[in-house]
Amino acid sequence: xxILILGGDGYLGWPQSxxxxxxxxxxxxxxxxxxxxxxxxxxxxxxxxxxxxxxRVSVWNEVSGRQIQVCIGDTMDYEALASVFxxxxxxxxxxxxxxxSAPFSMIDRKHAVFTQTNNVVGTLxxxxxxxxFAPDCHxxxxxxxxxxxxxxxxIEEGFIEIHHKGRSDILPYPKQPGSFYHLSKTHDSHNxxxxxxxxxxxxxxxxxxxxxxxxxxETTQDARLATRFDYDQIYGTALNRFCAQAAVGxxxxxxxxxxxxRGYINLxxxxxxxxxxxxxxxxxxxxxxxxxxxxxxxxIELAEMVVRHSQRFGLEAEVKYLPNPRVEAEQHYYNAxxxxxxxxxxxxxxxxxxVLEALIRLAINYRDQIDRNLIVPTVNxxxxxxxxxxxxxxxxxxxxxxx
Amino acid sequence: xxILILGGDGYLGWPQSxxxxxxxxxxxxxxxxxxxxxxxxxxxxxxxxxxxxxxRVSVWNEVSGRQIQVCIGDTMDYEALASVFxxxxxxxxxxxxxxxSAPFSMIDRKHAVFTQTNNVVGTLxxxxxxxxFAPDCHxxxxxxxxxxxxxxxxIEEGFIEIHHKGRSDILPYPKQPGSFYHLSKTHDSHNxxxxxxxxxxxxxxxxxxxxxxxxxxETTQDARLATRFDYDQIYGTALNRFCAQAAVGxxxxxxxxxxxxRGYINLxxxxxxxxxxxxxxxxxxxxxxxxxxxxxxxxIELAEMVVRHSQRFGLEAEVKYLPNPRVEAEQHYYNAxxxxxxxxxxxxxxxxxxVLEALIRLAINYRDQIDRNLIVPTVNxxxxxxxxxxxxxxxxxxxxxxx
Numbered sequence: 001x002x003i004l005i006l007g008g009d010g011y012l013g014w015p016q017s018x019x020x021x022x023x024x025x026x027x028x029x030x031x032x033x034x035x036x037x038x039x040x041x042x043x044x045x046x047x048x049x050x051x052x053x054x055x056r057v058s059v060w061n062e063v064s065g066r067q068i069q070v071c072i073g074d075t076m077d078y079e080a081l082a083s084v085f086x087x088x089x090x091x092x093x094x095x096x097x098x099x100x101s102a103p104f105s106m107i108d109r110k111h112a113v114f115t116q117t118n119n120v121v122g123t124l125x126x127x128x129x130x131x132x133f134a135p136d137c138h139x140x141x142x143x144x145x146x147x148x149x150x151x152x153x154x155i156e157e158g159f160i161e162i163h164h165k166g167r168s169d170i171l172p173y174p175k176q177p178g179s180f181y182h183l184s185k186t187h188d189s190h191n192x193x194x195x196x197x198x199x200x201x202x203x204x205x206x207x208x209x210x211x212x213x214x215x216x217x218e219t220t221q222d223a224r225l226a227t228r229f230d231y232d233q234i235y236g237t238a239l240n241r242f243c244a245q246a247a248v249g250x251x252x253x254x255x256x257x258x259x260x261x262r263g264y265i266n267l268x269x270x271x272x273x274x275x276x277x278x279x280x281x282x283x284x285x286x287x288x289x290x291x292x293x294x295x296x297x298x299x300i301e302l303a304e305m306v307v308r309h310s311q312r313f314g315l316e317a318e319v320k321y322l323p324n325p326r327v328e329a330e331q332h333y334y335n336a337x338x339x340x341x342x343x344x345x346x347x348x349x350x351x352x353x354x355v356l357e358a359l360i361r362l363a364i365n366y367r368d369q370i371d372r373n374l375i376v377p378t379v380n381x382x383x384x385x386x387x388x389x390x391x392x393x394x395x396x397x398x399x400x401x402x403x
Numbered sequence: 404x405x406i407l408i409l410g411g412d413g414y415l416g417w418p419q420s421x422x423x424x425x426x427x428x429x430x431x432x433x434x435x436x437x438x439x440x441x442x443x444x445x446x447x448x449x450x451x452x453x454x455x456x457x458x459r460v461s462v463w464n465e466v467s468g469r470q471i472q473v474c475i476g477d478t479m480d481y482e483a484l485a486s487v488f489x490x491x492x493x494x495x496x497x498x499x500x501x502x503x504s505a506p507f508s509m510i511d512r513k514h515a516v517f518t519q520t521n522n523v524v525g526t527l528x529x530x531x532x533x534x535x536f537a538p539d540c541h542x543x544x545x546x547x548x549x550x551x552x553x554x555x556x557x558i559e560e561g562f563i564e565i566h567h568k569g570r571s572d573i574l575p576y577p578k579q580p581g582s583f584y585h586l587s588k589t590h591d592s593h594n595x596x597x598x599x600x601x602x603x604x605x606x607x608x609x610x611x612x613x614x615x616x617x618x619x620x621e622t623t624q625d626a627r628l629a630t631r632f633d634y635d636q637i638y639g640t641a642l643n644r645f646c647a648q649a650a651v652g653x654x655x656x657x658x659x660x661x662x663x664x665r666g667y668i669n670l671x672x673x674x675x676x677x678x679x680x681x682x683x684x685x686x687x688x689x690x691x692x693x694x695x696x697x698x699x700x701x702x703i704e705l706a707e708m709v710v711r712h713s714q715r716f717g718l719e720a721e722v723k724y725l726p727n728p729r730v731e732a733e734q735h736y737y738n739a740x741x742x743x744x745x746x747x748x749x750x751x752x753x754x755x756x757x758v759l760e761a762l763i764r765l766a767i768n769y770r771d772q773i774d775r776n777l778i779v780p781t782v783n784x785x786x787x788x789x790x791x792x793x794x795x796x797x798x799x800x801x802x803x804x805x806x
Contacts, residue, residue, distance in 0.1 A: 113528075124512070152570060152572035153566075160577075167556045171579070172578065174565075174577055178597070186593055187590040190586050194580065194581070194582075194586060382602065
């Protein structure tokens, strides 16, 4: 299948591109390298060293004999997007090309505006490009479970049947997103729904949980195929941060009461989910939503798991509760449906001891590169202007020299 | 009260400004004149001649002795917005400053992107400006009933109590907006909800129906205080279009089956609703929604009312069904709650014969100015590129000479 992967150079986009290429699909990556640009600007870096996109693709060709096409471009640039659509005539488009950090979107007004403009307009451009150049193409869009917030009823997959005053209807599930980033994904969902309705587009919106893990069957074939591992306050997930903190003997920072429950998924399952979605496309005009998670945990459960498994490495991690920089319910009901991908054939890889230990081992291997300054949360949802810590200069120059 | 009116030069913003000024409030208008710019660009014009903003304000001063401050600026320009906030320190901000036409947003990609960027980013800027310079200020935001779409259950005012699998919660009412414009308002609603939550802002989101009428107690004090009357396919409502068509002996164009039901409100009630909202502000952190309508009609009911009342003027209007340029349900359930403004004291002015006849009389008075080309719908929701008819040149030059 001809597959266009927007944002194919990112944490998820890259292993997804490799996986689909390994399955014989004809993969083209379209990426503006913005994630790398942010690192360069701030002195951040992936804890695992990663290669440039061109190098990665050439290593993959060496290792597998397969060719991934690369096009450097921005979804905000419609001419560039139209041109890659005309060249590729994709049968499926996987859209990872969004600013994907909640804290980034909460830094200040400019970051909020950038996030919403980039994500909403980028996705509008993708929708127009599909309609104009590949109207039968299946859009697979990465959404987030964070669109739902934490309602006091079960979370369903995109839609809910509501009985009200003697009548009923199946309506879009109400959204209560918790950052300007999560809001941008909610806006996208509404825009995509509408374009399926008016233009007959086919779309799968994958409301993904927090992804963990870095290794796939493809990335492990050569160290130069590795995908990124972020532990900083802007791009690092809580789990990655906990592993990094455990590795350097720093208390595990739990925000607020730690009873915040979220859905999680292994990277291996994420890439498989997208393959499953592509293999069974929606019908013309259909907008469907899958909740792309396999388990749910509270923050404190995760922290305690990391404490427990760190002991295997002789580490004595401890948990420290920080005032919550976010505005969110810290104790709430949470039960999110996630059966549709299972029905399509997903066999989940759960967050067990060996997965956790692999992550902790990784953090230990690279512990000299961990910059403690980058973990401290400085982006407070209650403020309109926040400073982000810069990487310690000497460290960031070491990091730079590795690329 | 110090009141800042964003978009105070528009169809609604202007009579609103006059009304609140007449009540002794200290009114400042902030407007980028974009609605007038569109007219200049396309050769469109208000059927009723309107004066420039500076002229209007000076006539108002002459007539009433009251002063309205004017600041020409764009909500997309944060420095300009911040500056007016710092100068005025508003106690209430009324936000009309959005691109407000559904067909405009559906012309092509650039108009869709402009509408969403302008409305979403403009509103984000307003939210930041409130938080930074006037955090106690009450935001009164014009939303639209079109955010709800046409669900098969009763439409409530912003929120709905959902019972689901033995649990319940009060959640944001699900949104099914029907154009890129309506979508932009839905995005705004989500963004505003969030800012109330994280920053403790106070906001009233007025989901307004279709407004009709042009005369208020203030605009009639001098012909130079008139507000606009649009009948064209881009900015004209169906009712205005029907009146213009009846006046020139052109069939009344009903889109599709004509069973599309919408909520309506008289201009006199609109300006009163906003006064009522301001008089009873929400508490800190509260986001509340009022459905700002007083009645609901189907399109065909409206057309038939215009046919009936045109007879008084010796006109023999007839109805013509056109293929629907929009993608919408043409036969559907519709029952929208609208009690909260009544509870605050609204006494509705309904769409009766004398109101209709006043509108038809107006169209007859200016019938020489009506350009039939501008009424024909050329913006089709199913297409990604549409041409808008330009005004007939000779007519538009006549129109220009009136200003």
